[in-house]
Amino acid sequence: MNEIVAPSNKETNANESSGLHKDASFETLLEVEKISLSFGGVHALDEVTFDIRKGEIRAIIGPNGAGKSSMLNVINGFYQPQQGFIKYKGNERKKMSPQIAASQGIARTFQNIALFRGMSTLDNIMTGRNLKMRRGIFWQMIHWGPARNEEIHHREIAEHVIDFLEIEPIRKTPVGRLPYGLQKRVELGRALAAQPDLLLLDEPMAGMNVEEKEDMCRFIIDVNEEFGTTIALIEHDMGVVMDLSDRVVVLNYGKKIADGTPDFVRADQGVVDAYLGVSEK
Amino acid sequence: MFYRETGQFKSSYKADQAIFPITQDRWFILFIFIIAFLVIPLTASEYLLQAVMIPLLIFSLAAIGLNLLVGYAGQLSLGTGGFMAVGAYMTYKLTTAFPEVNIIVIFILAGLISASVGFLFGIPSLRIKGFYLAVATLASQFFLVWMFNKVSWFYNHNSSGTITAPPRELFGVTVTGPTATAETRYIVALAIVCVFALIAKNLVRGRLGRSWMAVRDMDIAAEIIGIRPFQTKLIAFSISSFYCGVAGALMVFLWLGSAETEAFSINESFYVLFMIIIGGLGSILGSFLGAAFIVCVPILLTNAPQLFGLSMPIDLQKHIEIMLFGFLIVFFLIVEPHGLARLWQIAKEKLRLWPFPY
Structure with missing residues (x-):
């Protein structure tokens, strides 16, 4: 139970196969490889690379406008990236549409409710x-x-x-x-x-009070545990992100600036700078 | 007091998904069926059938068709008259070319032709939405009516330019043409409308209906869960045009007896649109209520002065009638923007608590 809540190990750490993570084989479900996406002159995503392992809760965080939602839109086929590719269930995807993504088992929720x-x-x-x-x-x-x-x-x-x-x-x-x-x-x-198989959650807890957030966290963990669904989520509440996720990828201005366990990311100087700003001394 | 669902527990999803899950509703609908199929044909006068009941049924069918498209799939269309014309003219062509084929089969074939025409005119819905789509569908209205006027092949090159229903038999009874009685025409129309209303209800409570409503409410989210909006909209256009086509065919063959393209003008499209707006968008029951309102109210208004013993010049009466009719439409839309079907629902909810609404 709490092995999900507990942060798993750093990618680079030799502890990876220590059995702390419930899925020791680390089968990769989705690989994002050097994805670049721009709208006119605006570079929403710039050579972003990361992977999502089967059965994990993967958080994508970053300041406003970092390209998090664009990333989800690329994954479920709503946007076509100009460069890079996505490998899903071992197959490289060519042209993607939301319908194909849905039929291959990618579901999502929206930042603004889209019921x-x-x-x-x-x-x-x-x-x-x-x-x-x-x-x-x-x-x-x-x-x-x-x-x-x-x-x-x-x-x-x-x-x-x-x-x-x-x-x-x-x-x-x-x-x-x-x-x-x-x-x-x-x-x-x-x-x-x-x-x-892959559930994309775009800010599932935005605008909720503490109780509602706790309920939602419980559901996300239960979904992951009971159904074994892989989850990629965007969230601004750092407490939630650090508690829920197995691994975190941090985006800033469309670039990946950190990737690893919550503890690793929290300690990363680049992430701290991105969130708090760098003092000009 | 009597309208209660208390104690009516559903122990299966089948029972819960029934069209009328409440027992009292089932009795009520049975009562309506008995009136419609037995009492009215046996007792009603020729005038009541010809002027009220038959047009009411035919417009209900057209309204159901348009409601599937506008109310459920959210695609605004003003081409109803054109699609009704396709149904009517195709029935005429088919039945004069193949007189021995059963007239019901002809109606359905004409409906299918109308559906394919609707499919073609639905293609712009891929790119345009809302009011712009409504204007685009006007093209179908004007083009189709113009075509039936211009190409004499559609009315078998006769000199008057009208299509006339030839006598056709069904189970040995003449159902169309000048010799058919109002009772038989009413029964045939009623049976067809009942079957198609049931089919429409089944469609909207199934997968297709949910896809339509999903595209109507939020097309982006619909795409994300795997619905293809274009395909869904085209199916809506086709099925809607099928219903309108059959309604147009019934209009000429079971009601008017003969018609020109004038009968399928833009006014007709607006009439049917008013029916579904007043009746309730996204409701099969609303289609019937709206059609009843639009068909019956003018007749009531026409007859009202005599009932009160007033006599007035006929043109003054006609003008008052139009003004009152417009006023009633505005009044109903202000009181209940979701239409008569919603009023009916509210009435039922009130009735559940009556006479102790605390």
Whole structure:
């Protein structure tokens, strides 16, 4: 349990295989290799390289405008990088679209809530199952036999997610009426319903109070533990990042300035400078 | 007091996902069905059927079609009249070319042709959204109507330029043409509308409906979870046009008997759009309520002066009627911007607590 919370070892450390980390083999799920992305003259990302191991919680941090969200957008195919490549599950990806990323098991949540406001909680979570549903339009029209069985099967999975996130009482409520913290939770539920291999969380705790943050931390750890989902998250709350993540990558002005365990990153002079500024003496 | 869901527990997802999960609703809908299928055909006058019930059904079908596109998929369209024209003219062409084919099959084939036309005109929705898309769909309205006017092949080169429903039989009963009785035409329209309303309801509560609503509410997030917005929008355009096409076919063959392109003008598109806005966007029930409002209120207003024993010049009456109608639309939109379907829902929620709302 607490091996997840406990910071794992430095990459370079020989302790790596000491068994402190639950997945001693360190199978790499995703490799980001010298990714560069620019919009016109603005370099959002500049030759960023890092990897995400299977089953870990990987944090991406950095000051505002460091290119964290751009990085997530590249990973799930929303932006096409000008240079570099991404290797996912051992295969180098060529042209990427969000749909392909989703079908390969990458799900994400957004910094600003991107729920379908007119739909109920249950329907929102069910849309996460859309890709797994196979019945054609004819069966959907009659909504009988195989189509209904499929609908019920996926409803069961959605209900499992609802149960997991403790949002049973609001399953039929339109999400537009829910408070902010619950909306964030529903959005996590929608991503979980797709049963992703890699879950990208863009500031899952932004704008929450302490209690809501604690709940969300608990869910993130549980997801990682119970489902074995690999998680990459962006977060500004340093306490949360240091507690949750196995490894941290730090971006500043589109460049990677540090990469390693939370303790290693915290001690890094470059990171301290980036966050606090360098005194001009 | 009587409308309670207390104690009605669902022990399976199947029961929970039913269209009418509450017992009282099921009784109510059964009651409506008995009235619609038995009481009305047996008791209603020719005038009531021809002037109220048949147009109500046909416009409901068109409104369901447009509601799938505008209310569920969020793509604003003003091309309804054009797609209805495709359905009507194609039915005419097909049934005059193949008189022996069952008229229901012809309706569906015409609907499919209308769907493919809708597919073509839906392609701009890839790039344009909202009001701009609405203007782009105007092109379909004007182009299609112009085409049916201009190319005489569509009305078999006759001199009047109108299409007339020929007599066709269904199970040995004449259902179209001048000899068909209002009762049979009403029953046929009712059966078709019921089947298509059920199909529409099934679509919107399944995967496709959720994809539509996802694209409507936030297309970027829909893309992220693997929905292809373009494909989803095109399916919405096709199915919507199918419904509108069948509605157009029914309009000529079961209601008007004969029509020119004038019957499918831009006014028709606006009428159907008003119906879904007043009835409630994103609601199948709303399509029926909206159609009922737009069809019935003018008739009520026309007959109201006589009911109160007033007599006034016919042109004055007509003007008052139009003004009142416009006022009622504005009034309803202010009172409940989400339409009559929402009012119905609120009424049901109030009824649950009545008579002790504490």
